[in-house]
Amino acid sequence: MTFPFDALAACRAELEDEATVNDARAAFPTAGLDRLRQLGVLAAALPQTLGGLGFGTEPHGAAGLLHMLRLVGQGSLALGRVVEGHVNAIRLVALYGTPEQLAHVAAEVHDGALYGLWVTDGATPLRMDQTARGITLHGGKAFASGARHVTRALVTARAGQDVTRMLLVAMGAGRAVHDGGGGLTGMRGAGTGQCDLTGMTVLPSALVGQAGDYLRQPEFSAGAWRGMAVALGGIERLSALLRGQLAARGRAGSPAQQARIGMALIAAETALLWTRRAALLATGHDRFAAGDISATVNLARLAVERAGLEAIELVERGLGLSAFVRDNVVERIIRDLATYLRQPAPDETLCEAAAWFTQRDMPQPDIRA
Structure with a gap:
């Protein structure tokens, strides 16, 4: 299985045209994302054993990922930012998550899901508390790319003094999203917003990795x-x-x-x-x-x-x-x-x-x- 780089390069003009049309009203590049999904861009980051090409999750895939992101960036930097966040989230799950979590991510991506990586805290930093029902979240994230379009986001949350955890949260119609990128002069098509996750409860199985993994070097x-x-x-x-x-x-x-x-x-x-x-x-x-x-x-x-x-x-x-x-x-x-x-x-x-x-x-x- 190979990636259709020529087809991706050929759609640069349509990605660019959509980015230009959407700029004035800060609209999300829905058509462009659908086009990339059809070409296999969103699935390319998955390991080969899970139906992907290993772009971003396997060492041999670095060259392919570089070329793929470069071509998307030539057509639309805003769309490139969304794809980059999607790839980053998958990579972190592959690095620090369980095989079961990665398999679930793969199944969702093959079904069309868009993942996001949101780490910048909003006015109220995101924190997590253990409750009888599971893990309850308080606070939110700012500068969240694709805030209204991401299916599932990998977010960082404070779990105590100087303790940060990663967890996957499902995004749905019930989430409070506020425009957070409308005042930006550039990247207006990235769908950047502020997402309030207060009151959301997730199961312990949503936790990815261990405390401090997100900041782990290199x-x-x-x-x-x-x-x-x-x-x-x-x-x-x-x-x-x-x-x-x-x-x-x-x-x-x-x-x-x-x-x-x-x-x-x-x-x-x-x-x-x-x-x-x-x-x-x-x-x-x-x-x-x-x-x-x-x-x-x-x-x-x-x-x-x-x-x-x-x-x-x-x-x-x-x-x-x-x-x-x-x-x-x-x-x-x-x-x-x-x-x-x-x-x-x-x-x-x-x-x-x-x-x-x-x-x-x-x-x-x-x-x-």
Whole structure:
């Protein structure tokens, strides 16, 4: 069984068109998600033994997952964010859950389910209490991608002082969801919302892994490479649009514009190389030290961010005011990419990675992998 990469690449235009139409009203890309589901994108992350391709759950699937997320990102960064969360949730269940939990996840995904990973607390942090009926939740999650469309979410909840657990919660019509992304200037199609889980009761079997598993290294840091892969797609798309629009206006021959085109290509390739390096290390837990993996992926995250910001600047300078006109697809992609690239504590991340490698060399993954 192989993944239809050519078919996914061919639907870029329809994903992009839907993203553009949906942007003004912050609508979720329902048609695009259905298209990806038909192509097998949502099932690809499952282990091969459970009918998937191992994209994200088996070491050999890293290259395929990188390419798949990259192609989705080229069509729609908002949809890429939703798919990334789906893959992340499945991976965490595969890593820390029981075989029975993973089998249940697989059955639901084959039946069309969309999973989400929600870890950012809302105004009232999510906590869990043991009761006679099971586990009762109090509080909620903010910046929950696909809040009204996710079938089941893997969430983190406080189980006591400095104790965090992961658990799977079913999402239904009865959940209170409030718009949480309407004020965002970018990624408006990701269906971001605030979800109040207060009063929800789940069985102990909903718990995934042990206390502290979500923050366990190197996985906690290493998983960032999947977000980089989606951002890479956006950077590549901006580079292609810069070249295409300059050529269409007869301005691509200008030395200044050629320099911008060249720098945009370098930025895209830089993002690709760092993302690939991070993916190779992140899936080589048995060959590399945990600190080496975490520090390298953190450097890669910052390198991709820098490449993305440079690509945005080059496109804005190269296209001028037309890059700020709303009926130009470039304007939306710039907003989406700028929002997607925002990650917490970049300065702290850089300093920690630099400190780690001050007295040791960076690991060298096998580039033939």
